[in-house]
Structures are given as structure tokens and as C-alpha cells.
Amino acid sequence: SQQGEEDPQALSIQEGENATMNCSYKTSINNLQWYRQNSGRGLVHLILIRSNEREKHSGRLRVTLDTSKKSSSLLITASRAADTASYFCATDEGGSEKLVFGKGTKLTVNP
């Protein structure tokens, strides 16, 4: 079963614009992670945010977490064509060691 649900399923923007993806989940968590997957490749870890954190930054990435709404958002600022990929949120279901992934958001950044 998949815990997280990303929204939108697909997003197409122009280079230089910001991209925002959202993730909703169902159970309590200890942390939420975002991963990127380029076409035909494995997943790459981007950022982890813990349940007691509300916002976290890493380079052009900004992640927010609202545990009361069971939702998170990933913002990529000043997007580049190289950011074209699928982005997945993953949660430790019920605080377990098991990561449960959503279906992902497919981002296309047009040059």
C-alpha cells in the first residue's frame, strides 16, 4: 500500500520558475523524506524533515511539514532543465523502519 499521495501528478514549468509539489500521508510519522528519480535511474535522496520540524532548506530546495494536516510540500526555486524528474515523498509508516512511498510528481522543466 502507498502511504503518501503527491499532488499534482504532473507539472510542467519554464526554466527559472518555481515548482511546488505537495504530499499527503495517512498515519503518524517520525520523519518524511523527499527523493528524486531521473528517467531510468534509481532514486536519490534530497531531504529529510523530522516530525518536530516545520521547515527545512537545502540549496534551492525548501520543504515544509504540517503534521496536523498530515501534509508536506517541496519547493524548488529557480528551476533548471536538469530538475526534470519524478519526485517522491516517503514516510516511515507509523514511525516504523519501513519507508512507504507515494506515487510521485513528474516534473518537466522546459528550457
Added chain:
Amino acid sequence: EAGVVQSPRYKIIEKKQPVAFWCNPISGHNTLYWYLQNLGQGPELLIRYENEEAVDDSQLPKDRFSAERLKGVDSTLKIQPAELGDSAVYLCASSSRRQETQYFGPGTRLLVL
């Protein structure tokens, strides 16, 4: 540091044939995961190893799937016999103790005809 290595990268087989995938995790990583990823979906866990012990195999279809991690290092995932619905990408990941981040290999793309 070398990443997670998987082979083969691609495999095409006929239904009812056996197939095996191999994974070598990052050196020193005690935890190894096998995931199944269908087209347009996120990865779904098949099995998780802590060293050589399978600690979570609840999602592994045990009638046709098997896995082993001898000596607690590399691992093999086998399907016998393969069915059309097994066509997917099989991802291997590893992590070190007490680390939540998982490091993924490039995956094996399986096509069952």
C-alpha cells in the same frame, strides 16, 4: 564511495522462466532493501534485511519470489516462474544502522513476454 550496484540493468524473459537479480550494497551498510516499482508508481517494499536476517518480508509473494543475503553483504532476488505481471523495475537500496536515508541502485528493468 561506490554506490549500490545492481545487475543486470535489463532483462527480457518469457513467462514461466526463472530470473534472478543481484545487488551489492554500499560497503558497511547493514540494511538492504528490495523494492518493486511499477510504471507510474512509487517503489513498494518487497523485503528488508538487517545483515543476513530478513526482518520484513511481509510483501514478498513467497509462492514465486525468494531472496537471500548470504554473509550479510550482497543479495539475490529470484522469481520462479515469472509471470507477465512481474514486468517492472526492481530496485535495491541500502542504509547504515540508525540512518533513515536509503541509497538506491539504478534498478533492473524486467520485461516478461
